[in-house]
Amino acid sequence: MKKIKSSSESSSFKIVFIYAVVSAIYIYTSDYFLETFVSNVDLLTKFQTYKGIGFIIITGALLYILVKRNFDRTASHFQQILDVKETTDTQLKKSYEEYMSLFNHSPLPMWLYDIKTLKILLVNEAAYTIYGYSQEDYSTMTLKDIRPPEDIHIMEEVLKNSFKNEHYAHPNILRHQKKNGEIILVKVEGKFIPFRGEQVRLASAINVTADIELQNKLIDINSKLQLAGEIASLGYWTNDLIHSKIEWSDEVYKIFELDPQTFELTLENIRNCFHPEDRVEFGGNLSDVFKDNILKESERRIITGSGGIKWILERINLIKDEAGRPIQLNGIVFDITKRKLHEQEISESNERFKIITRATNEAIIDWDIKNETTIWGEGFNTIFGYDLSVYDNHLWSKNIHPEDSERILVALNKALEDPTKEYFNAEFRFLKANGAISCVQHKGIFIRDANGKATRALGAMIDLTDTLNRIRKIEKQNDILKDIAWTQSHVVRAPLANLQGLIRLFKTNIKSGINDDAELTDYIITSADKLDEIIREIVNKTREIDEL
Helix, strand or coil: CHHHHHHHHHHHHHHHHHHHHHHHHHHHHHHHHHHHHCCCHHHHHHHHHHHHHHHHHHHHHHHHHHHHHHHHHHHHHHHHHHHHHHHHHHHHHHHHHHHHHHHHHCCCCEEEECCCCCEEEEECHHHHHHHCCCHHHHHCCEHHHHCCHHHHHHHHHHHHHHCCCCEEECCCCEEEECCCCCEEEEEEEEEEEEECCEEEEEEEEEECHHHHHHHHHHHHHHHHHHHHHHHHCEEEEEEECCCCEEEECHHHHHHHCCCCCCCCCCHHHHHHCECHHHCCCCCCCHHHHHCCCCEEEEEEEEECCCCCEEEEEEEEEEEECCCCCEEEEEEEEEECHHHHHHHHHHHHHHHHHHHHHHHCCCEEEEEECCCCEEEECCHHHHCCCCCCCCCCCCCCHHHECHHHHHHHHHHHHHHHHCCCCCEEEEEEEEECCCCCEEEEEEEEEEEECCCCCEEEEEEEEEECHHHHHHHHHHHHHHHHHHHHHHHHHHHCHHHHHHHHHHHHHHHHHHHHCCCCCHHHHHHHHHHHHHHHHHHHHHHHHHHHHHHC
16 A cells, blocks of 8 residues: 555656646746747737637646546556456465365364464364364364373473474374374474464374384384394394495394404404304305305304304395395304204214114114104114115014014004103014014113103114024923933833833742743843833934934
């Protein structure tokens, strides 16, 4: 308005100025020419009248032209103002509609509220949907109603700080409360805006509950992974091949027993940490080193900072760019010293086992029930003739004599299923590699877990064939000796008693002078022959003993 008033005053001044200048020029020049060219007083008076009339006509025309021109200019100016105002009003209306559309369709919940009373004036669709309050609910609510009661003092402090700024974003996470009582975590922003002729505050909230929960979960997972790494002695390292930058996790330093403050991470220093026999060069073309497999695994010895020796398992992953060029190496380091020492103990134990199996005349069996593997002692080769270079996990079970197989296997399975059974002993026939039948005695013991389930069985099998044959020979010898003894005590005595009686009778006849001894002699000869026959039979039985 000030601009329009100034422009109007300027135009009026111009009209007056032009009118005055033209009038002055007309009066001066007309009087000059009349006085110069007209000397008659009456004629001069008449011309003065005409001059006055001309002055009125000319100045009137001039004034008309100037006023009309100024009016047209002013009207045009006012029309421009009206056009601008109409355009501005249209743009303002359009902007308001667009703003309200953005306000209502924003995915973020928004509230317009009175800065004095905190009464909620207007909310968008997201505020209805996310918080669960209806339009009727919001019409009676203030900002305090969407906060947990215990957080009201925090909200008041936040508002106090935010009102100092045109636009304010609170740096901390705040808590909002839905209609159903659920608490969500949000980040809030506020700014002043005009609304219905008043200055109000617009507040918006970003729900970060899921992000915070995910972040907390990641923190928890990372914490657990770090703890797991410490428990398992598992470390992680990276080598940025582009920037030649190597990084170790804290656990790698612990495994190598090195101080991260003093140990310089260079390839040469790291290489020197490994046992001289286990050092590997990664120079040259890494693609050739890794070939088609981007993962490389190795077990190597390291020399720790304290001078000790450890075994580590290292897995290295090669990362390439889109062009296939190596750009980074990632690796994990796992301390397997205990496992290696245990493996060494097992290896030494197995060697001792093999030595024992070679030194004994028993066939030793070490059956790992859990892993379904069996170690066969040397006796299965030296005693039973089987080739142990050809592994057969069922060597024992499938070579039990067919007539004994079912009985023995049923008894074994029954013993396995009985958690109270500690031993398994049996005698049966076993087939040798050449098909011969041997009589064996099997003695075994079960190793069970805490639940009584058998996890391992150790057994020894003795070939009793020769022993049983010797026993049978002795038993047969005993039978022959018993038969000889019986013959001597019973069969020999009859002809011997006859001979003794006949000889006494023969002696009596001699004393009596009886000379008819022919019949008596025949009896003596018959008894003697019988005795001789029995003695020969005894001799033959004695020979049978020698032949056994």
